[in-house]
Amino acid sequence: MKVEELLDHLDPEQREVARSLNGPVCVRAGAGTGKTRAITYRIAYGVHSGAFAPGHVLAVTFTSRAAGELRSRLRDLGVSGVSAQTFHAAALRQLSFFWGTAVGGTIPPIAEHKVALVSQAASELGMPVDRVAVRDLAAEIEWAKVSLVSPDNYVERAASAGHGEIAGHSPHEIPALLRLYEDVKTERHVIDFEDVLLLLVGIMLDRPDVARQIRDQYRHFVVDEFQDVSPLQHRLLQLWLGDRKELCVVGDVSQTIYSFTGARSHYLARFTEEFPKARVIELNRDYRSTPQIVEAANQVIAADRSEGAVSLSSQLPSSVPVQWKEYPDDEGEASGIVGEILTLKEQGIPLQDMAILYRTNAQSAQFEAALAQAGVGYSVRGSERFFSRREVREAMVAMRAAARSGAEGDLPNVVRTVLRQMGWRDEAPDQAGAARERWDALNALLSLAKEMQAKRGAGITEFVQELEERALMQNAPEMDGVTLSSLHAAKGLEWEAVFLAGMSEGLMPISLAKGEEGTAEERRLLYVGITRAKQHLQVSYAKGNGSRANRKVTRFLDGIWPAPEKKVSRTTDYRRRKAQARTDFTRDHPEDVELLERLVQWRSAKATQLERPAYTVFHDTTLRAIAIAKPAGIQQLGRIKGIGSTKLEAWGEEVLDIVNG
Numbered sequence: 001m002k003v004e005e006l007l008d009h010l011d012p013e014q015r016e017v018a019r020s021l022n023g024p025v026c027v028r029a030g031a032g033t034g035k036t037r038a039i040t041y042r043i044a045y046g047v048h049s050g051a052f053a054p055g056h057v058l059a060v061t062f063t064s065r066a067a068g069e070l071r072s073r074l075r076d077l078g079v080s081g082v083s084a085q086t087f088h089a090a091a092l093r094q095l096s097f098f099w100g101t102a103v104g105g106t107i108p109p110i111a112e113h114k115v116a117l118v119s120q121a122a123s124e125l126g127m128p129v130d131r132v133a134v135r136d137l138a139a140e141i142e143w144a145k146v147s148l149v150s151p152d153n154y155v156e157r158a159a160s161a162g163h164g165e166i167a168g169h170s171p172h173e174i175p176a177l178l179r180l181y182e183d184v185k186t187e188r189h190v191i192d193f194e195d196v197l198l199l200l201v202g203i204m205l206d207r208p209d210v211a212r213q214i215r216d217q218y219r220h221f222v223v224d225e226f227q228d229v230s231p232l233q234h235r236l237l238q239l240w241l242g243d244r245k246e247l248c249v250v251g252d253v254s255q256t257i258y259s260f261t262g263a264r265s266h267y268l269a270r271f272t273e274e275f276p277k278a279r280v281i282e283l284n285r286d287y288r289s290t291p292q293i294v295e296a297a298n299q300v301i302a303a304d305r306s307e308g309a310v311s312l313s314s315q316l317p318s319s320v321p322v323q324w325k326e327y328p329d330d331e332g333e334a335s336g337i338v339g340e341i342l343t344l345k346e347q348g349i350p351l352q353d354m355a356i357l358y359r360t361n362a363q364s365a366q367f368e369a370a371l372a373q374a375g376v377g378y379s380v381r382g383s384e385r386f387f388s389r390r391e392v393r394e395a396m397v398a399m400r401a402a403a404r405s406g407a408e409g410d411l412p413n414v415v416r417t418v419l420r421q422m423g424w425r426d427e428a429p430d431q432a433g434a435a436r437e438r439w440d441a442l443n444a445l446l447s448l449a450k451e452m453q454a455k456r457g458a459g460i461t462e463f464v465q466e467l468e469e470r471a472l473m474q475n476a477p478e479m480d481g482v483t484l485s486s487l488h489a490a491k492g493l494e495w496e497a498v499f500l501a502g503m504s505e506g507l508m509p510i511s512l513a514k515g516e517e518g519t520a521e522e523r524r525l526l527y528v529g530i531t532r533a534k535q536h537l538q539v540s541y542a543k544g545n546g547s548r549a550n551r552k553v554t555r556f557l558d559g560i561w562p563a564p565e566k567k568v569s570r571t572t573d574y575r576r577r578k579a580q581a582r583t584d585f586t587r588d589h590p591e592d593v594e595l596l597e598r599l600v601q602w603r604s605a606k607a608t609q610l611e612r613p614a615y616t617v618f619h620d621t622t623l624r625a626i627a628i629a630k631p632a633g634i635q636q637l638g639r640i641k642g643i644g645s646t647k648l649e650a651w652g653e654e655v656l657d658i659v660n661g
Contacts, residue, residue, distance in 0.1 A: 003045065003048040003049050006018070006041055006044055006045050006048065006077070007019070007041070007045065009041070010034075010037070010038070010041055011034075011285055013038075013281055013282065013283050013284075013285065014034055014037060014038040014041065014283065016281050017038040017039065017041075017042050017248075017250075017281050017283075018038065018041045018042045018045045019045070020042070020248070020279055020281065021042070021045070021046045021049075021051045021052070022246070023220075023221075023244075023245045023246045023247040023248055023275075023278075024245045024246075024247045024248070024249075024271070024275035024277070024278040024279070025247070025248040025249070025278065025279050025281065026248075026249055026250075026268070026271040026272070026275075026278050026279070026280045026281070027039070027248065027249065027250035027251075027281050027282075027283060028250075028251070028252065028253075028268070028280065028281070028282045028283070028308055028310050029250050029251070029252055029282075029283040029310070030252055030254070030283060030284050030286060030310040030311070030312045031252060031254075031255065031286065031288065031289075031297070031312065031527075031528070031531035032286040032287055032288025032289055032312070032494070032531060033283035033284060033285055033286055033287065033310075033312070034283065034285075034287055035224070035250045035251075035252075035283060036066075036069065036070065036073070036224070037073075038250070038283065039059070039070075039222050039224065039248065039250055040070060040073045040074060040077065041077070042222070042248065043057060043059065043074060043079065043082055043222065044074060044077040044078070044079045046220070047079050047082070048078070048079070052220050053219075054079060054080065054081030054082045055081050055082075055083075055217075056217070056218060056219040056220055057082045057083065057218070057219075057220045057221075057222070058083045058085070058090060058218040058220070058221050058222070058240070059082060059083065059084040059085075059221075059222040059223075059224070060085065060086065060087055060090060060221065060222065060223045060224065060237075061084065061085070061086055061224045061225065062086060062087070062224065062225045062228055063086065063492065064086060064089070065492070066224060066225075066492060067084045067085050067086055067089070068084075068469065068470055070084040070224075071084045071469075072466075075456065076455055076456060083218070087197065087233050087236065088193055088196055088197065091196050091197050091200045091236060092110075092196050094200055094214055095107060095196055095199055095200045095203070098203060098207075098210050098213075098214075101207075101210065102203045102206070102207050102210055103203070107191075108189050108190055108191050109189075109190055109191075110190065110191055110192065110193060110195075110196065111185070111188075111190040111191070111192050114138040114141065114142075114192060115134055115138065117181060117184050117185060117188070117190075117192070118134050118137050118138045118141065118177075118181060119134050120184050121177055121180040121181040121183075121184045122134065122137055122177060124180060125173075125176055125177060125180060127167065127169060127173075127177065128167060128168065132167075133167035133168070134167075136166055136167045137166060137167050137177060139260075139261075140163070140166045140174060141177070141178060141181055142194060142261065142262070143161075143163075143260070143261065143262050144157075144174075144178060145192075145194035145195075145198065145232065146194055146197075146230040146231065146232045146233070146261065146262035147161075147230065147231050147232070147262045148231045148232055148235065150178075151175035151176075151178040151179050152175070154171065154174055154175045154178060155171045155172055155174075155175065158171045158174070159171065162514055162515050162517065162518070164514075194232065197232050197233065197236050198232065200236060201232070201235055201236050201239060204236075204239045205239070211239060211242070214240065215240065215241075215242050215244070218240060219244070219246055220246045221237070221240060221241065221246060221247045221248070222247075222248045222249075222250075223237065223247070223248070223249045223250070224250055224251070225250075225251050225255075225492075226249035226250060226251035226267060226268045226271075227251040227252060227253050227255060227256045227263065227265040227267075227268045227269075228251070228256070228258050228263040228265075229263065229264060229267050229268075230261070230262035230263055230264060231262065231264060232262070234264070234267055245275060245277075247275075249267075249268065249271065251265075251268045252309075252310065253265045253268055253269050253306040253307065253308045253309050254301050254304065254306055254309045254310070254524055254527055255491065255524060255527070255528050256306070256521065256524055257487075257488060257491065257521060257524055257525045257528055258488075259517070259521055260521075265306065265308075266307070268308060269306065269307040269308035270307070270308075282310055283310070284310045284311060284312055284313050285313055285315050286312040286313060286314045286315060286316075286531075287315050287316070288494055288531070288534055289312075289314060289316070289531060289533055289534055290314060290316050290317075290318065290319040290320075290534070290535055291314040291316065291318050291319075292318070292319060292320065292321050292322050292537075293314075293322060293530060293531070293533050293534075293535075293537050294312045294313070294314040294531075295314075296322050296530055296537065296539075296560065297312060297527055297530045297531050298311055298312055299559075299560050300523065300526055300527050300530060300556055300557070300560065301523065301524070301527040303523065303556075304520055304523050304524060304527075306520075306524075312531075319535055320535065320536060322537045322538075322539065323340075323536075323537065323538040323539070323540075324538075324539055324540075324557075324561055324562050325538060325539070325540040326540070326541060326542075326543060326553070327540060327541070327542045327543065328542065328543055328544070328549065329542050329543065329544055329545055329549075330366050330502075330542045330545050331366065331370075332542065333366075333501060333502070333540055333541070333542040334366040334367050334369070334370035334501075335370050336540070337356060337367070337370070337499045337501060337538070337540065338367075338370045338371055338373075338374050338376060340499065340538060341354055341371075341376060341482060341497075341499075342374065342376070344497050344536065349496050349497055349536075350480070350496075351376065351377060351378075351480060351481050351482050352480050352481060352482075352483070353495050353496035353497065354482050354483070354495055354496065354497040354498075354499075355482065355483040355484070355485060355490065355493075355495040355497070355498050355499070355532065356482060356483070356484050356485075356499045356501055357485055357486070357487050357490050357498060357499065357500050357501065357529050357532065358484075358485075358486060358487070358500075358501050358502050358507075359486065359487055359502060359507045359508055359510055359525075360486065360507065360510070361486050363501065363502050363507075364380055364484045367484055367501070368380070368484065371482060371484075376481070376482060377428070377437075377440055377480060377481030377482070378481045378482040378483070378484055379437075379440070379481050379482075379483055379484070380484045380485070381483060381484065381485040381486070381489045381490070386441065386444070387470070387471040389438075389441050391422070391438050391441055391442055392441050392442075392445070394422060395418070395419065395422060395442060395445055396464075396467055396468075396471070398418045398421065398422060399415070399418055399445075399460065399463065399464050399467065400464055402414060402417075402418050402460055403460045403461045403463075403464045407460050408459070408460075410453070411449045411450075411452065411453040411458055411459055411460060411463055412446060412449045412450045412453060414449075414460050415445060415446050415449040415460070415463065416446060419442050419445070419446060422442070424439065424442045424443075425439075428440070428443070428480070440480050440481050443480050444480065445467070447480070448463075448466070448467075449463055452466060483495065487525050487526075487528060487529045488525070490528070490529065490532050491528050493532060494532050494533075494534060495532060495533065495534065496533075496534045496535050496536065497533065497534075497535065497536035497537075497538075498529070498530075498532050498533035498536070498537050498538075499538045499540065500526075500529050500530065500537070500538070500539045500540070501540055501541075502540075502541060502542070503526070503539055503540065503541045503553065503554050503557065504541040504542065504551040504552060504553060504554060505551065505552050505553070505554055505555060506551070507554075508522060508525075508526055508554040508556065509522030509523070509554070509555075509556070510522060522556075523556050526554070526556050539557070539561075541553050541554070578620065581620065581624075585624055589624075589627070589628055592627040592628055593627075595627045595630070595658075595659065596623060596624060596627040598658050599618075599623045599626060599627060599655070599658055600623060602654065602655075602658055603617045603618055603623065606651070617647075617651070618642065618643070618647070619642050621641075621642060622640065622641065622642030622643060625640050625641065625642070626640060626655065626659065630659055631656065631659060632656075632660075633656070634648065634652050634653075634656070637652055637655060637656060638652070
């Protein structure tokens, strides 16, 4: 493929991104507008044109899954050697490499969880150490570290961020916890995930020689989801760049949903303040969602005045309307959604292309029970990690053995043979439960093999390498089953059909949301949920739980949620349906309108002559059928529904005269 041919696969705005090889570049990309495609082609175009050396490019993502997806897409475009990693993965690799030089010895182990560390520090200060309290205190410690908040300025910074009491303790008590937490880590000779970035920042500031080596290695930077960058990550990015401007960032301020973890969307919104000569490109052509879904998303986010927001424009054909459903209670909502899922399955939509999204993880239990009762497979995002499952680990061992033995042939057939040797069968178990979950996990490996062969003609060796990389990055393949996910965990994903459940006040926005900014972030969370859907979207809530039915639909849908239809008389309903039928006929059969009008005039005259209602002569439906069919003789006229032998004998010749002019 010639280098310029790469650009043939992009729209005008995406092409502008790909051609903008010299930074700084800011890409404001709405949901579904192909931002990953744009930056992938930008890197590929830069490499194939000779502007970028692959080893000098660092693409930073916010999830291991996104990093794996980016590398996979680059391989499909014939590009290898580009470093695509999360902030933490990139920083850890650099920190590990330079630790001996800058600090000496070996890098301390990273504490996988903060619970024990926070519990010890809190206990020594007389703070509560129950599970909920420790979770809240740990979250506040993480926020302080990624926001570059020290114990000395915590009280002031926490107040400006709207933070009140944490686990029942005032802001004045938290600085002591921050200090003691660091002491506990020192005593245990461990560091935490935030320290990986903080320590690398410190080393790059203290050791210009180390900073220079890192900058020599990485000369071109691409940062995805830039609206989620924290002050700590932003500081590290500045140090990676040095005095250079070779930076391309992409993001969507309307998808800023992680402010509680320290994310700052103003780095994206005010990019030109930091880089006055930056090129700003907007991607607003939505290739994911139908016009109906995009309209709902735009309406929801319209009240959010986020600086730098992009208004979407669907590029897909018009499709089915968005469904708005009210259920009597939570159980009714769960069973109703499962019924809709079964209907869509009968229409040909795979289960793995459907998702139920909700605000809190606690809501999943109701849907898990309803799906299990209906015998529908499902997977819960955030539950047991895919590559930690026993059957997946055993399958990977078997795949490695097949690769070492030189297994050849069609990749899906090789993988299918290995799986069958493990007891897997082509047909899924009828019942839900552990057996079905095991089958779904192994079937996901087969689906990945089919995809890799179709895209790259991969063999078993490349398949094993892909699995090992995915396991390292926890980038699980898709499983055959409905996805259950919180709205936060659904970010970055998409499905053919999405069910947004529990969209009532108290859950959306969540009752814990604080102040205007907290409520605004909840609105953006709903926007993220809506824009996960491609073709089918149902938004629902339950009126109550048990005997109480006092819930109201979320305020974010005011003016969007359809008002209850007023009851109308049978006469009014008939007139409306008749007018609609006339409108539909004019739209669909414009060439037959004149003939229909002549038939209606004849019927009216005949009804007046006979002193009978017009419909007793011929019904409107029958006249429309005559106008469309234009029968040439009595036999053809008699085949039209609504014309019996009596009417045919009485008026057949007259009708044919009108039809024939």
